[in-house]
Amino acid sequence: MTFKAIVCGKAAVLYTIPKDNLKTDYLSVVFTLPPIRGKTAEYALIPALLACGSEKYPTHGDFSRQLDTLYNAGIGCRTGKSGERYQIVFQLRCLETQCVPGGEDLFSETVAVFADMLLHPALENGVFRTTYVEREKKNLCDAIRSDINNKAGYALKRLDCEMFREETYGIPVRGTLEEASAITPAALYDTYRDMLAHAPVTCHYVGKLSAESVAEKLRPLFAELDALRCAPYYAPETEVVRQAQHPVRVIREEQPTRQSRLCIGYRTGAVLADGDYYKFALFNELLGGSASSKLFLDVREARGLCYDISSFPEGQKGILYISCGISADAYDEAKAAIDAQIAAIRDGDISDAEFSAAKKSLCAGYREIEDGASSLAAWYANRRQAGIDTSPAETAAQVMTCTKEDVAACAARLTEDTVFFMCGTQSGDADGEEDTEADEYGD
Amino acid sequence: MNTEIETLYHDGIRESYTRIRHKSGMTVCVMPKETAVTYASLGVLCGAVDNCFTVNGERMTVPDGTAHFLEHKLFAAGEDEADAIARFAELGANADAYTTPDMTAYLFSAAENERAALEILLDFVFRPYFTEENVERERAIIAQEIRMYDDAPSQRGYYNAVESLYHTHPIRVNVGGTEESIRDITPDVLYTFYRAFYHPVNMVLTVAGNLSPDDVLAVCDACIPHDLPPFVTERMFEKEPDTVFRREYSDTAQMSSPVLYFGVKDTELSSDWTARETHAAAVDILNDILFCKSSPLYTDLYDRGLINGKFGFEYELAATYAYVLITAETDEPETVAKEIRQHLSERVRLHDITDEQFERCRRVMYASAVTAFESAEDMMSECLDAAIDGGEMFSALDIMMAVTKDDLFRVLDRLYTPERYAVSILYPERI
Structure with a gap:
């Protein structure tokens, strides 16, 4: 099935998947980053920092309150990888207009909160706030250490480490404890700005809205983002190894x-x-x-x-x-x-x-x-x-x-x-x- | 008894479904939905807490883990026929089952042959086949399941917390039992338990997707046994004191960071579903205001670096037990416990729930209710949970939306008192 791809910004594409029996609007926004050993801890920290606060919503509590007011709208963010493409994934979800008692356009409002989160993070001295960075570094280290709590997941992660020790695929998605501990607010902010400038963006919308309507609602976000973007745009490819290269x-x-x-x-x-x-x-x-x-x-x-x-x-x-x-x-x-x-x-x-x-x-x-x-x-x-x-x-x-x-x-x-x-x-x-x-x- | 059919509507969320009181005694709920996949679930009102019960007045006990063992083994079939999993697979349906403290449920999902899959569900559940040999083989599989959960720190932490809250109630019992307790489970034990609880009167069937009420009713008429003796089983629970079993407890597990389990024992129990649900709705809304990510407590603890985001709260309410459990991964579990105590004490003293907080929370609850009806699977599960508990999901929603701030203050004063608190901490083992 071919859905129309709408170019919604520089190196940014929107696909809409029509589905008329949902009670929510769903949008994923994926930034693709280059697989560089030593950088993935920063990738993992960026969404955490963005969720800490913005110019309009200075604390994570302010974000939560605003999203609750928008009928429990959600903005999830995480890092992951698809093949050897490392990605920062944002997922927006809110009630679709017909399900809102007052008929408000929650999708536009949720996108506006997301735009503020993505493009106007809370800063000090032109970089991420030190207190936020230090707190989220500790949380990231806690998360890395907590792998051992889930034994099945831990064993699979260890398998990946061993199997791909010489390949890009083996770079841990959240980096290592050492890498996470060494992050500075300035370096993290630089990586974040690089992401905004050079990471290709792919959006998928699922719901009742038409492609044109979604593109229109995203226009302010991408207009602002475009001002920060410049070539070259990252184009990481996955190296496929079709056969084991050594004895088991x-x-x-x-x-x-x-x-x-x-x-x-x-x-x-x-x-x-x-x-x-x-x-x-x-x-x-x-x-x-x-x-x-x-x-x-x-x-x-x-x-x-x-x-x-x-x-x-x-x-x-x-x-x-x-x-x-x-x-x-x-x-x-x-x-x-x-x-x-x-x-x-x-x-x-x-x-x-x-x-x-x-x-x-x-x-x-x-x-x-x-x-x-x-x-x-x-x-x-x-x-x-x-x-x-x-x-x-x-x-x-x-x-x-x-x-x-x-x-x-x-x-x-x-x-x-x-x-x-x-x-x-x-x-x-x-x-x-x-x-x-x-x-x-x-x- | 005749079959009775009614259609229930909810104007607010524009949903409806058909509820059938089947002549067998089974409650059947059908939610036609235009979805690719149809979901069905047959819930039986028995679970891990039912290790002691009476049948026709005669007291019986079974080893811990019996309900769960039975759930595993019910899929078995005689030697010359395919087991239930294989029969579902032949139709392209996926089957599953689970056991909770209070309920055992058998499910399938199917994108085709939905009616035939429903026939299998209502067939295998009423045709147990337990032998020494197949029970023995299952014992090894369940032992591995028990070990898997033993290695999960969250499981250890949960049971430590529940054991802290309860003196004798079998909610303390691990759903799977222990490797030791399941050694005593025999085909006779399984048949005893099966005959006691697996009766249409004690079951709820919910179906959501591409089956009409007429389809479902026809399958029920054809498949549910109609010549069963009356249901004469009663659950039995020792009198549980109102106090907590122990106020403080600590343990270790192989894990990365300490986790605090802050339990609150709720003694406001009722055998009446409406009373129970009214209370539960108030507790749920109150808890959301007290502990959600936009709450003053959460933001304060997070901003100070005392918690790392792995913070959660749940409220469990059944006819014979109820508790709030707050969990937090933290390097300073004792400090966080103290902060929670102080915060709750302040909230009780000040009664400072603002209109804005209350309205925000109602919006969250409303949206949660609406989205629960987005997927057929969620709808099936919501409906089952309400119906097996003796209630109805649309009424639950109405009860939720009718909660007032005064209800919250009443719950706040009664529930959040220090003598109901039990703090359990799980520390990482030193390796």
Whole structure:
């Protein structure tokens, strides 16, 4: 499906996705930044600083109060990456006019608050306020340190660190503690000004408003932004490594946890830009994308080795992850079972029932995307970056044409790159250890 | 009993749905919506707190974690038929289930074959199949789930807080039980629990999406068993003292920063849904004014660097327990606890809720209510939560919008008194 792209400023494009059964207007505004090691902590800090206060709303409390007054309008901001493009993402959401008791145009008002937040941050001596910078640096450090609180997420982040240690993709989205601690208000402000000047901007709107109407409502924001913009505009590309370049790396790390986490990273040899990525998506669904997938049915249901197991792909860089939580002593059996399920698909050992179930499950997932504004915007943003713009429904139709040979070929292209095993030392399974924590917990 | 059908409207948010009192005793709510995906949920009024109950007057107890174990195992099927997950998958439907302290729910989402998927939902839930072998296999899977949650500091912190508030109430019990308690769960235990609670009278079905009330009613007529004995189970809870179990508690977990759990025990309980909901609405609005991101307390703590943004509050209210739980990641949990106490004491003393605060909060609540009806999934879930609790979601919205400032002052004075506070802190382990 092709939506009209409206150029709304210098290196700024707006796509509107019409959806008339929503009660909200949704707008995402994405700034794309170059992947530079040492800079990503600053990228992470910029949205936090912008949310601290502006000329019109000097504190974060003032922002919150104003957004509450606009019927709980939301302006979310975060950093992320898509492939090797590092991004600062703003998400605006508010009640659409017909749902507001007084019929106010909340979208325009929310955009105005966002414009103030983005373009008129609270400053002192021409740079970000020191007190705000120091506070947000500490919060960023807290957030980086808190990775360990979520063991599954931590293990996957460690896998990324190990697997991409020589690649741009391995640059941590929020930087490191050292990088975050070293940030100064002046350097951060320079990076922020560079972002305003050189970062390409992509907007996706989902809701009832027409493309022209959205563009009109965004005009004041982009008119002001344009005055700050100048070429060259960043154009980061993602380096795709289609095959593992070395024998499988196995990293084992001990942690004082009850459960162990096994994470495996593969090079897929398939990326969204190839145009037939839907075949790989189907392979993933069959392997570990649902509760009727091969991994779920074998490793969990038949062998009882885990509670959670799944595979999930990254389509810009060409990666597949498998993640599961197991007992420390189940590593060999789980790894062998995972290998065997991939081999089974490669060898065409796919029943009609499981193939059909995988297709239907994947297509149902695509249909679900159509019901949500943010999921729809994210779908198109991800695809447009790869140069395609098929809708969820169109992609579902493509999936239905796939053959078993297609997915077997995807499995054959897969090369295992890195295994990260977070070995829990408190499980009571290894070395005959007593499980004292569990006894305490049950009290 | 005859089937009764009524259509409920809400003028304010321009939504409607059909409520069916099915002849089986089941409450069925149908919300036709033009969406790509249809959602259905079958809730059973039993959960982790139900480890002790009476059936026809006879007292029974089951091991902790039984409701959750049953939720896992109900998807199983006999040897010569596909289990429920596979049957849903064949239709292109995704199935799921969850257990809370009070409820067990079975769900599916489907972009096609919605009616057939509903038939499976109403079939497998009424056809339990537990064997020594399949129960044993599930035990290993659930043990991994328990370990996963044991490794989550937030889980540890939550249960520490709830254990601080309650002396004996089974809200203290971990939903999944413990590895030790689930060792005692057998097919007999599961059948006992199943027969006690899995009765249409004790269930609510909600459907949102591309199924009409007629479609849903036809499936209910065909699939819900009609020859069941009467429902004779009663939940049993020991008398819980009004006081908190312990005022202060600390523990450690593998985590990065300390987290404060500031619990407030609410003893204003009622078995009547309207009374409960009226109270809950006032507490929710008051809490939003007291603790939301634009509140003086939050902005003060954040500006002083005492909290880092990971600050939250929730209010849980059921017929037999209720509490407010404020959580804050902070390097100085004791200071933040002291600040919260002082702030609450000042607010009680001054009664300083302004009209502007109140109006802002009402706008937030109104918008939350409207957006809850944007997605079929949220609508299904809102409807289920209200109906399983004996209520109705549009009435809940009206009750919310009718709250006055006087209601807030009344709650402020009664709820926020120091003897109801229980402070629990989770510190990082020293590695």
